[in-house]
Amino acid sequence: MIKQFGYFLEIVKGSLITTRHFVVNMFFHILNLVGIKTKRKGAVTRQYPEAPIEVARRHRSLHRLMLREDGKPRCVVCMLCATVCPSECIFIEATEDPDPEIQKYPSNFIIDLNRCCFCGFCVEACPEDAIRMDTGEVELARYSRGDLVYDLEKLTG
Ligand code: SF4
Numbered sequence: 001m002i003k004q005f006g007y008f009l010e011i012v013k014g015s016l017i018t019t020r021h022f023v024v025n026m027f028f029h030i031l032n033l034v035g036i037k038t039k040r041k042g043a044v045t046r047q048y049p050e051a052p053i054e055v056a057r058r059h060r061s062l063h064r065l066m067l068r069e070d071g072k073p074r075c076v077v078c079m080l081c082a083t084v085c086p087s088e089c090i091f092i093e094a095t096e097d098p099d100p101e102i103q104k105y106p107s108n109f110i111i112d113l114n115r116c117c118f119c120g121f122c123v124e125a126c127p128e129d130a131i132r133m134d135t136g137e138v139e140l141a142r143y144s145r146g147d148l149v150y151d152l153e154k155l156t157g
């Protein structure tokens with residue numbers, strides 16, 4: 001009899017814990033629905049992908065190449081990014097620039113995202129602030145590997 005009572009007691013305790021979690025989570029979920037933000041983010045179910053997730057500003061997302069005011073890439077083809085890249089996934093074609101101040105510009109700049117590990121070394125190494133990883137684009141699933149090879153047009157687009 002005592003054993004059966006103990007068993008029943010554990011069921012009641014378990015039900016109370018479940019109910020407490022349900023009520024607390026529902027409370028925070030309703031606050032979120034009416035636009036009141038709290039620190040209890042875990043209590044709110046994200047409706048992804050219908051509601052996109054917020055990416056922190058410092059998050060390393062898809063690369064982009066920065067442009068000068070005249071529309072040309074800021075990159076001067078110093079090759080530091082390609083040299084420092086641990087995945088060896090940056091390929092740059094250099095072309096001579098008529099401007100002696102610039103000397104070279106990339107006629108093509110390819111980043112193979114199939115191999116990129118998003119370490120951010122290329123961004124840190126660049127002396128011209130020509131490459132950044134601040135697009136906020138993190139949805140990089142593709143149907144083919146070729147779609148993950150980003151060229152100059154895609155990186156400046
Ligand atoms: S983030 Fe890292 S792996 Fe990707 S291209 Fe830059 S240096 Fe290479």
Ligand code: SF4
Nearest residue numbers: 075076078079081126
């Ligand atoms: S480090 Fe910067 S300037 Fe040098 S090749 Fe890479 S993107 Fe261009």
